[in-house]
Amino acid sequence: MKIERVKSRVSLRRTIESGTEEQRRAVLEIISTVRARGDEALKSYTEKFDGVRLDSLRVTNEEIEAAYQNVSEEALRIIREAAENIRDYHERQKRESWIIAKEDGTMLGQKITPLDAVGLYVPGGTAAYPSSVLMNVIPAQVAGVKRIVITSPPNKNGTLPAGVLVAASELGVKEIYKVGGAQAIAALAYGTETIRPVDKIFGPGNIYVALAKREVFGQVAIDMIAGPSEIVVLADETANVNEIAADLLSQAEHDERASAILVTPSMKLALAVASEVKKQLETLPRKAIAVSALENYGAIYVTETLAEAVEVVNELAPEHLEVMTAEPMQLLGQIRHAGAIFLGRFSSEPVGDYFAGPNHVLPTNGTARFSSGLSVDEFVKKSSIIFYSEPALQRNAGKIAAFARLEGLEAHARAVEERFKK
Known part of the structure; x- marks a missing residue:
């Protein structure tokens, strides 16, 4: 990893990947085809991109029962306990409707009001992410969403x-479909014979999934265009070297x-x-991935003081921030920009990824x-309520009409004044 002396002006911000023109055209064609041909298109694309011809897109009860046979009792207990922790945390985020009387x-x-229906895209490929299922589904359920759909290649x-x-x-x-890629996003946005x-739409994916989410935005809402994972460790000379290295690699192996x-004021630590x-x-199974990530996007920034190091962190505005200093709680108030803040040596980033309870879907880039x-806020919408009494409108009608005429909207003014014509 490169070591660089800095003061504060550093940047983690990378251009959000927008794909090539060829990729965008491919996504537009996929979306158009799915809209026109529905299930037939989904099966055709699944055969083309995933190498399997499906008779049915929907996961059956038999497949779920078979899945339980391939998960150990210990793993099942861990999933259940993690789900309890995540649900308890998100229950505290619930908002209530309110009304005041003057x-x-x-x-x-x-x-x-909770959204009626949401879709969760779960990536496939080299890794499976049951944690992403928990992190997306549970806040939706806490919010009160009635229909939750999962798609995955x-x-x-x-x-x-x-x-x-x-x-x-x-x-x-209950609704789980064996569909991935841009075709899954199109199905969630526009529907097919099988998928309403x-x-x-929530969840990360490859560049084709990201581009498809951009294209369907407006027809549906989307959560975000997720970028690659990020970790920044803010540490002083009291931090454990082995633990810092392990935590840095925990993100480098992702992608x-x-x-x-x-970021540290200690050259010795760096x-x-x-x-x-x-x-x-040397002993990391995903060594090649981690090496590439560290060579291109890894760094050690050395500052003169701890205060300067905090400012560097705020400039970086990372997805995950670990604070491994002698008094981490004392720095919390100075940290303005971070998706999740992990305080102290026993708050390793994977604690948040899987088990503690806060959501691991965080802002990147x-x-x-x-x-x-x-x-939970991402799964509800807010409607304002206005009940104006006659005395209130009488008192304010002139001001409202004057404001409307200030903007050149005569009909707006007359709509208020009409209530008081004799």
Whole structure:
């Protein structure tokens, strides 16, 4: 990992991948074909891209029962306990509708309504992510969403990973489809004979999934265009070198474009961590991926002071931030930009990924400057409530009409004045 002396002006922000023109055209064609041909198109694309011809798109009860046979009792207990932790955390995020009454009879308020239907895209490929099922489905259920749909690309044998199916089944999800890629996003947005459309789509995917989510936005809502995973460790000379190296590699193994950065005022620590990362890489199963990530998006930034290091962190606005200093709680108030903040040596980033309870779907690419992690709020909508009394309108009609005429909207003014014509 490269070591660089800095003060504050550093950047983790990378251009959000927009794909090539060829990829965008391919996505547009897939969306158009799915809209025109429905299930037939989904099966055709699944055979073309995933190498399997499906008789049925929907996961059957038999497939779920078979999945349970391939998950150990210990793994099942862990999934269940993690789900309890995640549900308990998200229950505390629930908002209630409210209404206030004023002395003149006016009532104002806000109505919280859960979305009717949401779709969760679960990536396939080299890894299966039952944790993503928990992190997306549970806040939707807490919000009160009635219909939750999961889509995921099938394996070569035409099934979905056992962990994904078991996690979904444990949460009571009934609609699970063996469809991936841009074609799955099109089906969720526009519907087919088998898959009814949803109102909002969640979950990460490859560039084709990301481009498809962009294209269907407006027809449906989407959560975000997720970028590669990021970790920043803020550490002083009291931190454990081996633990820092392990935590940096925990993100570097995700993706060749993942980012792993150490920020510290200690050159001694910086040199020791760089050496330890090389050592731990030697036995890492996903070594090639981690090496590529560290070479291209890894760094160690050395500052003069801890205060400067905190400012560097705020400039980076990382997805995950670990604070491994002598007094981590004292720095919490100074941290303005981070998707999730892990305080102290025993709060390793994977604790948040799987088990603690907070959501692991977080803003990437520096967007923690203005956005938040996934929460119950993403699964509801808010309607304002206005009940204006006659005395209130009488008192304010002239002002409202004057404001309307200030904007050149005469009909707006007359609509108010009409109430008081004799």
